[in-house]
Amino acid sequence: MSGVLDEVRRRHDRRDESAREWRAAGGNVLAYMCDNFPEELVAAAGLLPFRLGGDPGAPAPHVARYVAPDRHPMVRVPRFVDAMLEPVVSGAQGFVDYVVVPHGRRAVEACYESLSRAPAAGAPMPEVRLFYLDKSHVPGYSESVFDHHCLLAFKAQLEEWCAAPVTDDALADAITQANHGRSLLARLNRLRTCNPPRLSGTDAAMVYALAGAMPRAAHNDLVQRLLDDAASLPVRPGRRIYLAGSPHPTPRLYRLVESLGATIVGEDHCWGARIAGCPVPVTPSPMEGLADRYHQRPVCSIEFPLDRALERWQASVRLARPDGVLVYVVDGDELHIWDTPDRLERLAQDGVPSLHLARQRPADDVKLRDRIGAWLNGLPTSP
Amino acid sequence: MTATQDPPRLGVVARVRDHQRAWLEETRRRALEGEGFAICNADEFEELFNALDIPVLVINPWNFLIVAQGKAAHFGRVLEARGYTGPHFFALGLASTIAPEQAPRGGLPTPAFVLGTTRSEAELRVTELWAREFGVPCIPIEFNLASPAKTLPSPGWWQLTRDRWPELTDPARLELRLDQVKSALARIEALTGKALSFSRLADTMALVNAQVDLVAEVRELIAGAPRCPVSVRDQLSLYQPMWHRGTPAATKLFSAYRDEVAGRVRSGVGAYPRENHRLFYASMREDPSFHGFLQAEFGAALVGTPYLAAALTYARTVYDDDPLRALVARQLFLFAQTPDWLVNEAQFLRCDGVVGVEPASEYPSALARACHAAGLPYVSVSGTGDSDATRRRLREHFRRRG
Numbered sequence: 001m002s003g004v005l006d007e008v009r010r011r012h013d014r015r016d017e018s019a020r021e022w023r024a025a026g027g028n029v030l031a032y033m034c035d036n037f038p039e040e041l042v043a044a045a046g047l048l049p050f051r052l053g054g055d056p057g058a059p060a061p062h063v064a065r066y067v068a069p070d071r072h073p074m075v076r077v078p079r080f081v082d083a084m085l086e087p088v089v090s091g092a093q094g095f096v097d098y099v100v101v102p103h104g105r106r107a108v109e110a111c112y113e114s115l116s117r118a119p120a121a122g123a124p125m126p127e128v129r130l131f132y133l134d135k136s137h138v139p140g141y142s143e144s145v146f147d148h149h150c151l152l153a154f155k156a157q158l159e160e161w162c163a164a165p166v167t168d169d170a171l172a173d174a175i176t177q178a179n180h181g182r183s184l185l186a187r188l189n190r191l192r193t194c195n196p197p198r199l200s201g202t203d204a205a206m207v208y209a210l211a212g213a214m215p216r217a218a219h220n221d222l223v224q225r226l227l228d229d230a231a232s233l234p235v236r237p238g239r240r241i242y243l244a245g246s247p248h249p250t251p252r253l254y255r256l257v258e259s260l261g262a263t264i265v266g267e268d269h270c271w272g273a274r275i276a277g278c279p280v281p282v283t284p285s286p287m288e289g290l291a292d293r294y295h296q297r298p299v300c301s302i303e304f305p306l307d308r309a310l311e312r313w314q315a316s317v318r319l320a321r322p323d324g325v326l327v328y329v330v331d332g333d334e335l336h337i338w339d340t341p342d343r344l345e346r347l348a349q350d351g352v353p354s355l356h357l358a359r360q361r362p363a364d365d366v367k368l369r370d371r372i373g374a375w376l377n378g379l380p381t382s383p
Numbered sequence: 384m385t386a387t388q389d390p391p392r393l394g395v396v397a398r399v400r401d402h403q404r405a406w407l408e409e410t411r412r413r414a415l416e417g418e419g420f421a422i423c424n425a426d427e428f429e430e431l432f433n434a435l436d437i438p439v440l441v442i443n444p445w446n447f448l449i450v451a452q453g454k455a456a457h458f459g460r461v462l463e464a465r466g467y468t469g470p471h472f473f474a475l476g477l478a479s480t481i482a483p484e485q486a487p488r489g490g491l492p493t494p495a496f497v498l499g500t501t502r503s504e505a506e507l508r509v510t511e512l513w514a515r516e517f518g519v520p521c522i523p524i525e526f527n528l529a530s531p532a533k534t535l536p537s538p539g540w541w542q543l544t545r546d547r548w549p550e551l552t553d554p555a556r557l558e559l560r561l562d563q564v565k566s567a568l569a570r571i572e573a574l575t576g577k578a579l580s581f582s583r584l585a586d587t588m589a590l591v592n593a594q595v596d597l598v599a600e601v602r603e604l605i606a607g608a609p610r611c612p613v614s615v616r617d618q619l620s621l622y623q624p625m626w627h628r629g630t631p632a633a634t635k636l637f638s639a640y641r642d643e644v645a646g647r648v649r650s651g652v653g654a655y656p657r658e659n660h661r662l663f664y665a666s667m668r669e670d671p672s673f674h675g676f677l678q679a680e681f682g683a684a685l686v687g688t689p690y691l692a693a694a695l696t697y698a699r700t701v702y703d704d705d706p707l708r709a710l711v712a713r714q715l716f717l718f719a720q721t722p723d724w725l726v727n728e729a730q731f732l733r734c735d736g737v738v739g740v741e742p743a744s745e746y747p748s749a750l751a752r753a754c755h756a757a758g759l760p761y762v763s764v765s766g767t768g769d770s771d772a773t774r775r776r777l778r779e780h781f782r783r784r785g
Contacts, residue, residue: 064746105504106504112531117749143525304507306512337467337469338509
């Protein structure tokens, strides 16, 4: 067993430890909600970017009391959204100074109003300052200009909050460090896509989740040490599975699948390998590069046209060379209901078996284990 | 509503129904003859299509028609068979194209395009899939009335919508959407061979404002009359001409509506047999099945819904001779269902209580808190059906009111 993996698991169990330490040392913490987020700007402003997440299977009593009664009745809210809100609204993550909400899924963007109104409803949360980070879901030149201006507005807000300019030099340094981190994560990901894999999906998911919870330099150091240790990791025989569908802010499903002898070698949700991908392009202006990447990547997996999203996804699946694809869509996920049939069709064209689990709730682990186990047992053996 | 005595319906309701039917048949005929027609979401492009003389089918009214014909379950199964696990009200129209055999009025002809919406991630995909089903382009436009405002609407925001709308509009979103609408118009003009005339659009916007004024008169008549002259059922039916806003036909219908209501007020005709309690129905859903129970058991009448107040928010003053800017700003902010707006409407209509439809919760909603603060008794039910649970809840509410 790798000692570095032990450290990864320990840190993941206390995912907000670094942020608490940062805050205790006098720093400020900015929380955000999406994988397509310009964390480099935040780091360059001297703040710690911290991605909000939580266990969708855990109760969310403060959301139920202070947020849910005021929500628009037409907005369906998946549990992973409440899981992000609960620690903020309850005050459990009292180290958070700022929260940035993206123009993403309707349930996610509604968090902006929820967090604005929760204190007046009596929520025991400390004062947080909010920013709504816009982005167009549609490609095009006008939209790229708009997205660019959205980042400039965010930069101006950071400068106001911090009472200091975000310099090009500081931004270039932050981009260099984040790009280095992405290249390390890409190397780490190859420990999953190689055949046989050496890194479990569970451990990989924990490394990815920590990327949004630690100072980038510390996380890079952790990943580098894990890579240095890679030769000591045992190979993992068994089925290679690709996980598609809804986000997984915790590795619960990974553990379940891998307890059945399989390895999750890839995924496309926003808490997985996407965190590794897409470095900021090197351009004369660091801000331009950052804006380009922000514009070109989807928020909350919302992408138009559908074919573009499917092609990106199909390439990711092919890279992972899975024996089967598990398409897991949680109850209330209004996005993946509509692209799943197309995904299944593309898998069938590629001859990849799949299991589609729709409207999943976190409480059905025994039945889920049986169902996935039966599917895994029925998969053809790899050549 | 099932009451001891059904309220007399307004004569103009039948005119609206006839107009809707004739309009749909005319649209169908024009489309079958090769004229381009459009599908779009509500409150987006209707005025522009009317000004372009392009027949337009608004998605949700079509979906409501499917529901009214009792075919929602069938089309839900159509979606399930395609792998789209439901239920999904917004996608009923898509289903009626996937399997048109049971579609209302013989189904939809092929449009020239579908105007996509980013109102939510689901609606974006559904409009795209619908266009694909027809084999026509989907033209998406970003940001809309459902996009959360970066600055939450201030108290009394509804007093700003007509004349002070720039204060309710995010400037960056407005510029982007204007760009996108102009690009979309160029594409639509190329697809249909029709061209938008500036003066026609200006006239359309002026007509919309005049139509809103007619609805405002109706609202004041309802508020001021000793007995509510228009049932909620009829109020909802009379919202339908809003889908044709900016057309002379809508003006005729709204004028007839205003005249008939004024006549009822002059004659002292009430829509309900009893009006012991005037209740505001703070929901944008259909006339609830429990309305008959409210009438029969408590003599309580639903005298208004948010739709009357919502209709007023369509008006926009055009500045700088730029009707497109005013219209696009309205596409970005129409109204917000804030508790103060709903309470204001209940008070304007002289209601002595409010009924809300909300998911069951042990905690009071913002609307419940606002009603309490305003001294308005509030009761929420979890659906519009006339269930035993709803009856128990309403009985308990009125028992406590004494």
